[in-house]
Amino acid sequence: MRVVRNVGTIKTHQRVSRLLLVAGLLCLFGSIVMTLYPQLLIGAYIVLIAGFLSFNAGMQSWAKWNHRPRPDELLDSTLRRLNDRYTLIHYPNISGRFPPEHILVWPGGLLVITTRELAGRIQVNGKRWRRLDNLLLRIFTFGGPPLGNPTVECLGQQEALKSFLEQQDLPGADTIEGLIVFVNDRVELQVIQSELTVVTRKELPDAVRALGNERRLHAKEIEEIVTALSQGEAVEGPIALPTRIAEEKKARTA
Structure with a gap:
C-alpha cells in the first residue's frame, strides 16, 4: 500500500493543541488571582469558564494529534498488507465544515x-x-477524545470530497463510499442500525476487502486523484509501505 501524509497539517494541529493548553492554564490561574479582588469577581468567573473550555479543547486536541500512535499511523499499520x-491519503487539503x-x-x-x-x-x-459507560468513567475521561456524531461527520466528509473532485474536474465523484x-x-x-459500515480496527481489513474488486477507476485516473489530494507545502508521499510479510522475510535473511 502507498501512503500520502500531510505533515504540515499534523504539525499545525499539534501547535494549536499546545497553545490551547497554555491559554487554558493561564486563564485558570488568572481567574484565581482575580477572585482576590471583589470588583473583579464577575470577570473571574468569565475567565474561569473560558480557561476551562480552552483547556478541555486543548486536551482533546492533544489526545488526537500528539499521542502516539496517531490515528493515521494506526490505519497504516492495519492496512499495510494491501x-x-x-x-x-491522510489529511488532504480539502476545505469545508467536515474536511475528510x-x-x-x-x-x-x-x-x-x-x-x-x-x-x-x-x-x-x-x-x-x-x-x-457509567457517569464516573465519563467524568474521568472528559478531556479525552470526543464521540460527537461520526455518521454526520462521515457523510459531511464524503460531500466535501465530492465537491473537491467536481471542482477539480476529476473522476471518481460517483464512486465515493464511507x-x-x-x-x-x-x-x-x-x-x-447504521447506514454506514462501523467497525473496530481489527475488522477494518475485512471491511475494505468487502468493498469488492469491481474496477471503476483506471490507473491514470487514480494517479490524477492522488496527485490532486497530495498538494501542500509539507506533504510526504506517495510512499510504498512494505507489507509485514516482506518485513518478516527481510528479517529472516538478515
Whole structure:
C-alpha cells in the first residue's frame, strides 16, 4: 500500500493543541488571582469558564494529534498488507465544515474513513450515538477524545470530497463510499442500525476487502486523484509501505 501524509497539517494541529493548553492554564490561574479582588469577581468567573473550555479543547486536541500512535499511523499499520493499487491519503487539503482526514483510493473508487479514538462501550442506532459507560468513567475521561456524531461527520466528509473532485474536474465523484472505524482496541461496539459500515480496527481489513474488486477507476485516473489530494507545502508521499510479510522475510535473511 502507498501512503500520502500531510505533515504540515499534523504539525499545525499539534501547535494549536499546545497553545490551547497554555491559554487554558493561564486563564485558570488568572481567574484565581482575580477572585482576590471583589470588583473583579464577575470577570473571574468569565475567565474561569473560558480557561476551562480552552483547556478541555486543548486536551482533546492533544489526545488526537500528539499521542502516539496517531490515528493515521494506526490505519497504516492495519492496512499495510494491501498492495500498491491502494493509496491511503491522510489529511488532504480539502476545505469545508467536515474536511475528510483519511481517504483510501483504489481501482474500485474512493473510501472516506472517519476515525474515533475512544475506548469503552459505544452504541449506534441510525444517526444516534451513545456512550454506554457509567457517569464516573465519563467524568474521568472528559478531556479525552470526543464521540460527537461520526455518521454526520462521515457523510459531511464524503460531500466535501465530492465537491473537491467536481471542482477539480476529476473522476471518481460517483464512486465515493464511507466507513467509520474505532481505532482503540479497548472499544466495544453495539451496532443496532447504521447506514454506514462501523467497525473496530481489527475488522477494518475485512471491511475494505468487502468493498469488492469491481474496477471503476483506471490507473491514470487514480494517479490524477492522488496527485490532486497530495498538494501542500509539507506533504510526504506517495510512499510504498512494505507489507509485514516482506518485513518478516527481510528479517529472516538478515
